[in-house]
Amino acid sequence: MNPSVAQRIAALRAEIEKHSYQYYVLDSPRIPDAEYDRLFRELQQLEAQHPEFATPDSPTLRVGGKILDGFAPVRHAVPMLSIRTETDISDQGAHAFDTRVRKELGLSENDPPVEYACELKFDGLAINLRYEQGVLVQAATRGDGETGEDVTQNIRTIHQIPLRLAGCDAPVLEVRGEIYMSRRDFERYNERQREQGLPTLVNPRNGAAGSIRQLDPALAARRPLSFFAYGLGEVRGWALPSTHSGVLEALRGTGMPVSDELEAVHGAQGLVEFHRRIAAKRDSLPFDIDGVVYKVNSLALQAQMGFVSREPRWAVAHKFPAEEQMTVVRDIDIQVGRTGKLTPVAKLEPVFVGGTTVSNATLHNEDETRRKDVRIGDTVIVRRAGDVIPEVVGVVLDLRPANTGEPFNLYQRLGGKCPVCGSAIMREEGEANWRCTGGLFCPAQRKEALLHFAGRRALDIEGLGDKLVEQLVDQQLVQTPADLYHLELSVLSDLERMGDKSANNLLEAIARSRQTTLARFIYALGIRNVGEATAKDLARHFGSLVNLMAADEARLQQVPDVGPVVAQCITAFFAEPHNCAVIANLRASGINWTEQAGERLAVLPLSGKTFVLTGTLASMSRDEAKALLEELGAKVAGSVSKKTDYVVAGAEAGSKLDKARELNVAVLDEQQFTQILKQQESA
Ligand code: IVH
Numbered sequence: 001m002n003p004s005v006a007q008r009i010a011a012l013r014a015e016i017e018k019h020s021y022q023y024y025v026l027d028s029p030r031i032p033d034a035e036y037d038r039l040f041r042e043l044q045q046l047e048a049q050h051p052e053f054a055t056p057d058s059p060t061l062r063v064g065g066k067i068l069d070g071f072a073p074v075r076h077a078v079p080m081l082s083i084r085t086e087t088d089i090s091d092q093g094a095h096a097f098d099t100r101v102r103k104e105l106g107l108s109e110n111d112p113p114v115e116y117a118c119e120l121k122f123d124g125l126a127i128n129l130r131y132e133q134g135v136l137v138q139a140a141t142r143g144d145g146e147t148g149e150d151v152t153q154n155i156r157t158i159h160q161i162p163l164r165l166a167g168c169d170a171p172v173l174e175v176r177g178e179i180y181m182s183r184r185d186f187e188r189y190n191e192r193q194r195e196q197g198l199p200t201l202v203n204p205r206n207g208a209a210g211s212i213r214q215l216d217p218a219l220a221a222r223r224p225l226s227f228f229a230y231g232l233g234e235v236r237g238w239a240l241p242s243t244h245s246g247v248l249e250a251l252r253g254t255g256m257p258v259s260d261e262l263e264a265v266h267g268a269q270g271l272v273e274f275h276r277r278i279a280a281k282r283d284s285l286p287f288d289i290d291g292v293v294y295k296v297n298s299l300a301l302q303a304q305m306g307f308v309s310r311e312p313r314w315a316v317a318h319k320f321p322a323e324e325q326m327t328v329v330r331d332i333d334i335q336v337g338r339t340g341k342l343t344p345v346a347k348l349e350p351v352f353v354g355g356t357t358v359s360n361a362t363l364h365n366e367d368e369t370r371r372k373d374v375r376i377g378d379t380v381i382v383r384r385a386g387d388v389i390p391e392v393v394g395v396v397l398d399l400r401p402a403n404t405g406e407p408f409n410l411y412q413r414l415g416g417k418c419p420v421c422g423s424a425i426m427r428e429e430g431e432a433n434w435r436c437t438g439g440l441f442c443p444a445q446r447k448e449a450l451l452h453f454a455g456r457r458a459l460d461i462e463g464l465g466d467k468l469v470e471q472l473v474d475q476q477l478v479q480t481p482a483d484l485y486h487l488e489l490s491v492l493s494d495l496e497r498m499g500d501k502s503a504n505n506l507l508e509a510i511a512r513s514r515q516t517t518l519a520r521f522i523y524a525l526g527i528r529n530v531g532e533a534t535a536k537d538l539a540r541h542f543g544s545l546v547n548l549m550a551a552d553e554a555r556l557q558q559v560p561d562v563g564p565v566v567a568q569c570i571t572a573f574f575a576e577p578h579n580c581a582v583i584a585n586l587r588a589s590g591i592n593w594t595e596q597a598g599e600r601l602a603v604l605p606l607s608g609k610t611f612v613l614t615g616t617l618a619s620m621s622r623d624e625a626k627a628l629l630e631e632l633g634a635k636v637a638g639s640v641s642k643k644t645d646y647v648v649a650g651a652e653a654g655s656k657l658d659k660a661r662e663l664n665v666a667v668l669d670e671q672q673f674t675q676i677l678k679q680q681e682s683a
Helices: 003-025 033-049 059-063 092-104 152-156 183-195 204-212 217-222 244-253 267-284 299-305 366-372 410-414 443-454 466-474 481-486 489-493 500-513 518-524 532-542 545-550 564-575 577-588 622-631 655-662 670-682
Strands: 073-075 115-122 125-132 135-141 147-149 172-180 226-236 263-266 289-296 315-319 324-336 341-353 356-362 379-383 391-395 434-436 610-614 635-637 646-649 666-669
Touching (some): 033 059, 059 217, 092 267, 115 226, 135 147, 152 217, 172 204, 263 267, 443 466, 489 500, 577 666, 610 622, 646 670, 655 666, 666 670
Parallel strands (some): 610 635
Antiparallel strands (some): 115 263, 172 226, 341 356
């Protein structure tokens, strides 16, 4: 035996547990993660070299032990009771409980109000933690209340649960409480699963219960769980406080997580106020609760009252509106996000859930919609908890009508086009989301595109921030970045928080941005997966925008760090006529950079594109225009359809222009058109 090793091991364990408590319970780490990891690895190493010093309270056991065949039964020393539920969610529920308690205690109207401990009703899984001489020796589920399952290994992976109690070496102290998954951990876990196309958890409660009953503790360790203590089981040799709230405070002192929402109140009015106060903050809590719990605070009175059929007479759960409800899917819409992400959204028969009426719920993405196999007409379970967007958690297949359609197919559903702007949609390899490719043009992406365009590393338009972009877009003063270059002083100075001086400054900044570099311009376009570094590489490699726009995926991949996904994003961007029209507009507005050898003005690839001419052109006849276009490889059609790439609108353009707008086809005016022709000729 080597006493110094034993001492070092003990010191490391204490140090690690102290930091674990700071980090996981108090949420305020005192040392950097790397330092914590170093201590942890040192302990692991020493324990591996000295198995004789193994103890059940070592933090190294938190990473999960060997895979089990099943869970051993555990007979509870003190049965785990359940709690009576007051389903009347109005104030009446609290009054009814107080009336019952007073009657049981034989109190008359003239007796003083009863003191109650009020707590949250956590929505997770009940657990009994058995500490002997202050060390966690066993953790068991509730089971049928008499016999539960031994889940000690999995419980040890929960960092919030102390492996050793601080300042307590009682022969036996059983702590009871709830294992739960916080909303943030639940969202994060599901987000990661969705990205990888893996099944998601239905709700945090199932997440907690599933992890605890997971036979591989290493898998359990990967699902982040939390814990709150709310009571006791068997106790030997521990000085019991006289009230329930005193018990919880004492437990908090041993390092047990105890919720801050714990209050001792008097009488029915106190209960009502607590219920109201918590209901008002329910959404902003970091975890799900399904109600509050009232307990007679005095342990002596609790003992006097006893219980009936496994439910104590001294406690009640007073519910809140349920966070999950069933309803019917009327339709499935597809929403376009600020970055072009396409999200399927279920349009629901309105339903009251989690305290509000919900008529839309997210389906997240195509894969998830298909995995859950949600179809129009289905009855589904909708969940709304906290500030999170309501979501469809699953289909009640037993209630599926005979006439529901096919499994969901996002591309088919949209005919391959963005529902907002009509640009082509794409889904990159390995990506869970479909996206609109009309980044510069799509109204849904306007604000984001403008902010990016004006950003410091892009065209660097000083003063064009969030608030301003919001106003410019909402008042329809700016639709695409090209419109920035046609803003006038009088319009700008009328905007909120804009005097003449700021308006002037902004105009100057916009004017200055006309002179830029090719790399900045490419970056400013906001092509997906083209960051600043890639934009520089592209500028260096191709030397000109013309060359970049004409490059196919194979040529793009010759650029350092450009792989198939980036190449695909670039070609998709330039294949979208709307984007090319905005680029032509920007160039026509005087955006310029020091040209490299061979650089010409931006050219639209005309070959294979379909044009429609409408209205009268001042500079040429329609036949001349047609001939010029055909010479350059374009097709000229007589009417506007979804297949049209560009409509050239001269003076007095009529129904074809309307049709183009209706179908979201790119429209060029005469000036833009002649400029493009000139560029083509000189290219
Ligand atoms: S006390 C003697 N307090 O609700 C009463 N239970 O049937 C024993 N629960 O699944 C329970 N929050 O896990 C109590 N603050 C709280 C609670 C709580 C949630 C759960 C408990 C059990 C059910 C009660």
